[in-house]
Amino acid sequence: MGTGGLAGGSLLLGAVLLVFWIVILVWLSQRLLRIVAHGTGWRPTSWRSVLLTFVTLLAAVHFGNWMITLLDDQITGQPFAAPGFPPAFLIGSIAIGVGVAAARLRGRP
Secondary structure: OOOOOOOHHHHHHHHHHHHHHHHHHHHHHHHHHHHHHHHHOOOOOOHHHHHHHHHHHHHHHHHHHHHHHHHHHHHHOOOOOOOOOOOHHHHHHHHHHHHHHHHHHOOOO
16 A cells, blocks of 8 residues: 555645644744844844754754653653654754745845
8 A cells, every 4th residue: 555554534634734734834933033033133034043943943842842752751650751852754844844934034024
């Protein structure tokens, strides 16, 4: 089958959720780029603004991943195991979101 045994509905739901996740990241990245530009005096599309926004979102995802793991371990009664770095999927989706947001802001003040 090539889909790991997933049904068509599950694949469709996964694709819709992926698009929704990217849209949220683009919106959040645009807001953060403007906040960084306002706070630092850099242009929103400067490499420093883009890098700072990427690192901020990556840190937020890492912290969220840590909190979910902590909560899950407390609910199940397992000893806490610190999570590793976020998977490549999350890092890539953050990079896509920040890149699209920077491209959208290119022609705007």
